[in-house]
Amino acid sequence: MLIFSSCLFVTGILSGQRNTPLDITIDFESYDPPSSLVVPVSDVRQARFPFVDVHSHHFRMAEQDLNKLIAEMDQLNMKVIVNLSGRGGHYLKAMTDNIKAHGYEDRILLFTNIELRTIDESDWAENTVKQIEYDIENGARGLKLYKSQGMFNQDKDGERIKITDPRLKPIWEVCGRNGLPVLIHAADPAAFWQAHDSLNERWLELKLIPSRKREDDNPASWETIINEQLDLFRQNPGTNFISAHFSWFANDLEHLGNLLDEIPNMYIETGAIIAELGRQPRMASKFFDRYQDRILFGKDAYNVEEYYTYFRVFESADEYFPYYKRYHAFWRMYGLDLPDSILKKLYYQNALKLIPGLKPELWKE
Numbered sequence: 535m536l537i538f539s540s541c542l543f544v545t546g547i548l549s550g551q552r553n554t555p556l557d558i559t560i561d562f563e564s565y566d567p568p569s570s571l572v573v574p575v576s577d578v579r580q581a582r583f584p585f586v587d588v589h590s591h592h593f594r595m596a597e598q599d600l601n602k603l604i605a606e607m608d609q610l611n612m613k614v615i616v617n618l619s620g621r622g623g624h625y626l627k628a629m630t631d632n633i634k635a636h637g638y639e640d641r642i643l644l645f646t647n648i649e650l651r652t653i654d655e656s657d658w659a660e661n662t663v664k665q666i667e668y669d670i671e672n673g674a675r676g677l678k679l680y681k682s683q684g685m686f687n688q689d690k691d692g693e694r695i696k697i698t699d700p701r702l703k704p705i706w707e708v709c710g711r712n713g714l715p716v717l718i719h720a721a722d723p724a725a726f727w728q729a730h731d732s733l734n735e736r737w738l739e740l741k742l743i744p745s746r747k748r749e750d751d752n753p754a755s756w757e758t759i760i761n762e763q764l765d766l767f768r769q770n771p772g773t774n775f776i777s778a779h780f781s782w783f784a785n786d787l788e789h790l791g792n793l794l795d796e797i798p799n800m801y802i803e804t805g806a807i808i809a810e811l812g813r814q815p816r817m818a819s820k821f822f823d824r825y826q827d828r829i830l831f832g833k834d835a836y837n838v839e840e841y842y843t844y845f846r847v848f849e850s851a852d853e854y855f856p857y858y859k860r861y862h863a864f865w866r867m868y869g870l871d872l873p874d875s876i877l878k879k880l881y882y883q884n885a886l887k888l889i890p891g892l893k894p895e896l897w898k899e
């Protein structure tokens with residue numbers, strides 16, 4: 535993508551020569567000048583309050599070196615991590631055994647997962663409910679549905695399995711009955727469905743990772759998948775849902791607020807959308823003020839250094855600083871400078887209300 539294609543005049547300061555016209559063409563990827571702005575810079579490597587990350591993935595936690603994980607969590611001031619990839623059945627039990635053997639059952643919580651692709655089997659619902667009950671006995675604190683499950687999983691007729699499929703109803707009910715929240719990742723950023731051209735904010739990401747491109751019939755339109763998720767929440771008021779990634783409405787907070795007003799059992803988490811919040815600090819601060827009881831801290835991909843940017847956006851009043859993946863967000867960000875009362879809700883108080891097994895004693899000072 536060309537953003538400059540013109541004759542620029544470069545001053546020949548060193549040589550003392552006259553301005554020399556040069557024909558310079560710079561592509562979008564290489565034009566990334568460091569900012570010359572001189573403003574205060576916060577280096578926030580620890581959250582101001584002990585926090586819960588409700589969105590993390592550790593697929594091999596049965597074998598994982600948990601001492602290393604806990605040491606990294608301590609550095610970040612992360613009190614509890616929620617591993618959404620508990621996998622279920624004997625896999626989840628093996629993870630719980632490893633966590634218990636290390637004495638970390640208060641610090642590491644597991645959500646379970648289910649298999650949708652066998653949904654046509656006549657005893658699927660019964661068996662899946664049994665699995666969830668078995669997982670609860672073995673320490674599952676919630677259920678996570680992956681985006682692939684509402685986008686790509688198909689039944690035996692080759693039809694996409696919608697998360698509003700009535701055969702799934704007993705699953706939402708068993709979670710509701712047992713007070714387990716359901717965290718759902720539906721769809722992806724809307725830009726992945728838009729034309730891959732100069733008007734697309736994720737142009738670079740789609741260039742680098744073309745497999746992320748979607749079409750209205752591959753697998754369905756963005757609106758279709760997002761609306762199925764919202765309908766699921768509406769149809770199951772007795773179950774609490776955590777919509778991952780701000781429901782992909784972090785770039786339209788007024789609309790997201792209207793949804794939260796309408797759907798009382800819907801919560802949201804901040805995974806992978808911090809750059810959206812950071813580019814609208816005033817709008818986002820108002821949103822956090824109004825919906826402070828509905829937002830949980832989540833990060834998604836586990837990477838210690840990336841947490842610093844989250845803390846900086848939430849806690850600091852810094853100006854015009856970069857996100858850590860330019861292909862994801864080429865713009866600069868601003869701190870929201872959230873008050874302590876809201877930070878505490880975001881970092882742990884809302885999670886304490888929603889996720890069973892979180893111990894309030896961990897936050898006693």
Ligand SMILES: [Zn+2]
Pocket residue numbers: 589591719834835
């Ligand atoms: Zn995730």
